[in-house]
Amino acid sequence: MKVKVVVSFFLFSFYFSIAFSQDTLKISADSTKVLKDSLSTRTRANRAALFSAILPGAGQFYNKKYWKIPILYAGIIVLGYSIEYNNSYYKTYRTAYLYRTDEDSTTIDEFENIYPDADNLKVRKDYYRRTRDLLWIITSGVYVLNIIDAYVDGHLSDFDISDDLSLRAQPGMQFAGYQPIPSLSLTFSLK
Numbered sequence: 001m002k003v004k005v006v007v008s009f010f011l012f013s014f015y016f017s018i019a020f021s022q023d024t025l026k027i028s029a030d031s032t033k034v035l036k037d038s039l040s041t042r043t044r045a046n047r048a049a050l051f052s053a054i055l056p057g058a059g060q061f062y063n064k065k066y067w068k069i070p071i072l073y074a075g076i077i078v079l080g081y082s083i084e085y086n087n088s089y090y091k092t093y094r095t096a097y098l099y100r101t102d103e104d105s106t107t108i109d110e111f112e113n114i115y116p117d118a119d120n121l122k123v124r125k126d127y128y129r130r131t132r133d134l135l136w137i138i139t140s141g142v143y144v145l146n147i148i149d150a151y152v153d154g155h156l157s158d159f160d161i162s163d164d165l166s167l168r169a170q171p172g173m174q175f176a177g178y179q180p181i182p183s184l185s186l187t188f189s190l191k
Contacts, residue, residue, distance in 0.1 A: 042045035045154030052150035056143060059150025063157060072146055072166075078140045083132055097121040 028155055044063075050060030057069040058074065096109035110116040170185045 041155055041158050044157060045151050049147050049151035052147045056146045059090055059147065060153070063150060063153045069151070072142075076139070079135055079142065081140070083135045084163055086128045086132035086135065090125060092172035093125035093128060094149055097125050105148055 027081070041078060048059035048062045050059075053064050057072050060066070060068040093111075096111050099107040099109040100112075100121055109121075111121060115124075166189050168187045168189070170187070171186050173185045174181045174183045
């Protein structure tokens with residue numbers, strides 16, 4: 001049974017490649033134009049990624065996707081504000097925890113009446129540190145996604161989205177020895 005499945009898959013793949021070979025021959029007659037377009041698209045995508053790596057949003061500007069830039073910078077500003085907010089509370093609770101645990105009776109922290117136990121200060125200090133560090137990781141992810149978005153958008157800038165694309169499926173029959181194997185032919189065409 002496994003041999004029949006493998007053979008039928010092989011024959012289906014072979015038939016599928018034959019169905020596409022006709023379109024490939026048409027394209028190969030003008031292969032220099034296709035190669036040039038491919039290289040220019042790749043160069044455009046690489047430039048967009050490089051620009052976004054140097055200055056976030058520059059790749060989107062290069063790709064003429066201006067509407068993405070305010071969204072990107074709004075996210076960066078919100079993340080920056082959140083990092084600063086958590087960092088300031090982390091420093092406040094860290095200082096209070098150090099004052100509480102230094103065994104010096106002259107140093108009094110501002111949370112002595114609110115949190116009489118030093119462990120409560122440590123929990124809050126650790127919470128704000130973890131949140132700040134997580135926000136740095138998220139900011140790094142936004143930076144990387146900015147570069148990926150510019151790169152992918154650079155590749156898709158010349159993508160044909162017209163309504164002239166069509167797909168035609170046609171059933172067929174292949175023979176392996178004397179056994180018939182059903183097959184399916186898929187043909188993409190531009191009208």
